[in-house]
Amino acid sequence: MTRRTTVHDLRSQKGSRKWLQLHVDNAEEAAAAMECGITILSCEPDHNLESIRSAVPFAFLSVGMPHGAVSSQQEAIRLGFQMLKRGADSIYCSHSAYFIEAMAREGIPVTGHVGLVPNRATWTNFRAIGRTPEEALRVLRAVRDLENAGAAAIEVEVVPVRLADYITRNTPMITMGMGCGSACDTQYLFSSDVLGTHADHYPRHSKRYADFVALTAELQTKRVEAFRAFAADVASGAYPETRHQVDMDDAAFERFFTLAQSI
Template identity: 80%
Template sequence: MRKWLQLHVDTPAEAAAAQAAGIVILSCEPDHQLEALRKAAPGAFLSAGMPHGSVSSPQEAIRLGFEILRRGADSIYCSHSPFFIEAMAREGIPVTGHVGLVPNRATWTNFRAIGKKAEEAVQVMRAVKDIENAGAAFIEVEVVPVRLADFITRSTPMITMGMGCGSTCDTQYLFSSDVLGTNRGHYPRHAKKYADFAVLEAELQQKRVTAFQAFAADVENGAYPQAVHQVDMDDDAFERFLTLSNKL
């Protein structure tokens, strides 16, 4: 079975790089960069998250869902209840649900693997079926045991997007911040760092500071601007300007 690669991207540069690398399933936030992300990766399937708590009725979910699609997304990630998912799905909006470790619900579960005990695994499976019955097309499966993730993938027609649950789901999903090493916080067990952009960005930031300091020093000591950095008028033109300006 084909394994699709998936990344959560934060910038247009990351989106373009992902598409160039053959990673064409992307997720993102529906912030001011959504249109730029769409432009940077026109051939990618782009799932944009509906901020949790941003809607309080099915009608608002439908309105915001269509708005996010209009801005360039191909599907809507929704961690709200199946009640909201069903409303959007009935209107033909492709929706991604979420089970397992759902950060927006970590107040009740904490940040841990979900479904290691049989009773909790049943709860996860019940949530899968609720989301499936609501009409979702995709479901993110995050940090659940491998055998449970495999059971979910084999038991649902939804495309499963796997993060931290082995290689059994339809997509292998990571955050670009973990892959690139821009994450300055905790790295989850399932993450793997393939570059250390944090070091590169720190070096780049210091180069910015150094360049700005040099600019300030040049202005202070008169080294900038020089004649090559400016334009002037010849004497005749300036004299005519003075004459004409007297008539203002």
């Protein structure tokens, strides 16, 4: 790939291609994803954003607008443009369609969210959303609201596969599926779940392909071993050796000593 993936690229291939998508935490993860052909990424707008953008100049990068960060349409537009300037291709926003519409009117690509929305889980609890006909209809209404607001993409999280499939086939938005089988336009997971970087709860839809908790523990053991050996060498006089230091010849030191007497 020789140029950055755009909203137009994604929309023009909707229905004919399934995209892989990862939420990454740093530039190393982003570069590894890109090396594997994963060109749709998401991340937080923290200090890693610029380094992630630099590591994957051609990826499509959706950057999360912190929930509650804006309280007016003007603030949403201002923050949206700031995030685009920092390297985002799309602004993930779990705020209402009111804010999304304001950004979309200004040409800011926005990714909305339906189904299990963690920032609103107090209203639903953390569970599958849309199993009953009535709840499925509420999910669809939320999709239509975001679609009418001008969202470019929509995260569909933990809804029944048939509902996710219906949504995907009946909206022009790119559907980013997490916990929805293979029904959506993208197959989306968090790198922390894929890499096994934490010892906390893993959602049902996640799958661990590595055990970074064990690797991190092993690295910590190696750190302690190395630091302990360093301390022991200093205590015994084994470090530093002559090869670890520099010195002056006798003539240079004598000249220095003479000059030093004048200070």
